[in-house]
Amino acid sequence: MIAxxxxxxxxxxxxxxxxxxxxxDAAESLLSACASNADxxxxxxxxxxxxxxLFASEAAVEISxxxxxxxxxxxxxxxYAVERLxxxxxxxxxxxxxxxxxxxxxxxxxLGL
Numbered sequence: 001m002i003a004x005x006x007x008x009x010x011x012x013x014x015x016x017x018x019x020x021x022x023x024x025d026a027a028e029s030l031l032s033a034c035a036s037n038a039d040x041x042x043x044x045x046x047x048x049x050x051x052x053x054l055f056a057s058e059a060a061v062e063i064s065x066x067x068x069x070x071x072x073x074x075x076x077x078x079x080y081a082v083e084r085l086x087x088x089x090x091x092x093x094x095x096x097x098x099x100x101x102x103x104x105x106x107x108x109x110x111l112g113l
Contacts, residue, residue: 007070013070016066016069016070017070019062019066020063020066020067023059023062023063024059024063026055026059027052027055027056027059027060030051030052030055030056031052031056033048033052034048034049034051034052047105047106047109050097050102050105050106050109051102051106053096053097053102054099054102054103054106056092057089057092057093057099058093058099060088060089060092061086061089061090061092061093063089064082064085064086064088064089064090065086067082067085067086068082068083068086
């Protein structure tokens with residue numbers, strides 16, 4: 001509640017929530033397409049997996065960052081799950097391969113290197 005009104009009635013918050021929904025759906029769609037095409041095009045499965053991991057992990061950081069903003073000062077409090085979700089999302093860009101390495105692998109595949 002802000003000034004006695006639900007937070008969701010504010011246009012700026014609605015825009016942030018819409019962006020979070022779109023990014024989540026896009027990441028899920030890319031991952032689903034990657035999994036669906038793995039059998040029909042096994043030669044591209046690895047690079048498609050890298051693209052899906054890169055997009056989804058960076059989207060998770062952006063989404064959790066927006067969630068913290070929606071929560072305001074409470075977003076940094078350990079009392080709310082959003083603080084842990086942000087830390088976890090940030091870790092996704094570092095584990096297995098960093099975002100920079102994934103970008104390099106995707107670019108090399110696109111360039112045939």
